[in-house]
Amino acid sequence: MPGNTVLGAGMKFPPQVDKATGRFMVSSEKESVKESVYLILMTQKTERFLRPDFGSSLMSYTFMDMNATSVNMMVRDLTQQILEQEPRVRDVAITTDSEVREGRLLVNIDYTVRNSNVRDNLVFPFYLNAAAEEEAYEPEQQYESEEWE
Secondary structure (H helix, E strand, O other): OOOOOOOOEEEOOOOOEOOOOOOEOEEEOHHHHHHHHHHHHHOEOOOOOOOOOOOEOHHHHOOOOOOHHHHHHHHHHHHHHHHHHOOOEEEEEEEEOOOOEOOEEEEEEEEEEOOOOEEEEEEEEEEOOHHHOOOOOOOOOOOOOOOOO
């Protein structure tokens, strides 16, 4: 069987261009499923105007106190959201690192691809304090106003 048409193929995420052909690179089968799960995690609900139910509520846990209750709520929400939005997976099991290190919680997502019964996983680092990550900031350039004569 040359390719698995049930799992499909689509543009690679994040978008990449093949230097040899100049075309967008595509991902297929198991890689496409993993990218789809990652996309669900990285998209905040209501972020997409035409699909407000797409995505997860992961970012709403960013500044919460990470106790056992909060972690269990996050795990339950993510499991439900992945199962609802990615029909190619089943048996989603999410575990987290038992301790928070350097403002980061490792989220391990195990799932089974429906068509091939292959187990796969995705390790997602969830940063609890967005301010801890320094971003490159370039101040706006100030232009001298020209006087009109």
